Amino acid sequence: MAISLLITDRDLVVQGDPLTGWSSLDVTLKFNEPAAGSVTLPAWPEVMAQLQPGNRMVVIRDKQIWCAGPMEVPTDYSWDVESGGVGEVTVNFSDDLATIAGRITWPNPATTWDLQLGDTWAVFDTVNAEVLIRTLVDQNAGPGALAARRVPNLVLDTVAGAGTTTSLRTRFEPVLDVCRLAAASGGGIGFRTRQDGNQIKFGCYTPRDLTKVARFSTGLGNLRGVSFTRSAPTGTHALVAGTEQEGSSVRTFVEVADAAAAAEWWRVEAYVDGGAEDDDTGELTAAGTASVADGAAPVSLATVTVDTDELRAGRDYHLGDRVAVALPHGLQVTDVVRAISLHATPDEGEQVASVIGSQDATTDPQVVRLIRTLGRRLGRLETRGT
16 A cells, blocks of 8 residues: 655645554545545644644555645544543545635626626536636636635646537536536536646546446456446436516527436426526526436446556546446446545555446435535526526
């Protein structure tokens, strides 16, 4: 096991020696979402001195940065007389997407908050999804944002040429929520941050189809356990309603369907508030496409995998890639890598588990996803212009 932990400040300056003596490390990387990590350490004075607000945790695995981002709970300390010693401290951290997640979309990001107009939207009509996502992040958190809103050391990564065209409008919504919507409706692309020297680079990418080369099975010796659930879709037909046109009761209605899912299962209708008056630029269609993707028949496949010389997480497959898993009873499942979890202890070594499946196949509880969806819809209602 070759894992090392470093603490940096917000300017990516290393604050001390690599952390030692840790007893447990867990890091879950998520597709198009901030990571979640925790590590438990002896509360030595030199360790506690580094656990300051605003500092970052950097997890290095096999000489490559596995996860790097802010410490959301830098000190969760405990001590008791029976254990003695200095006690222990647990640190909860994320990756640098978490800092971008702290921004909302401003209708006019070039002006200060007091000059925002109540009936103005940030409008993207028929724009490439990668360009749209990069613009949102740049103007609300990156070098193109107002100085007070910039994430320190955040820059845009090299253009990847990812995604198809899509359309949307937004204001006062969480930036990453809008980015996920654009990614889903614009070709299913991915976005991420990575630390490169003294910079945090944000960029998009096209997930790969690795089903012929990235395979997990008991026969290959890289599959230790599997939990497989296949459920009916929660939506096969998105019935999108545009907003009423000013001075009229006329509304535009658009239907987006997943005919294959409806034929395999049954028709499931979902009402979608499109947030635009018409579909001239495809905005209502994009909202319907994202809704159908959200409601796709959930295939939740949680695997316990073992890295081998031939297939290793972070080297041979990444978040968003499509891989294949041969189940013990003969069925082969191919789907997208939604999360990769790393668990490590000094005694037991490291274990990598992947969550593979539809957008619902995440490590988030269903109620959390429901609250997030409702919050997004309510936000659009509350911020709609009159």
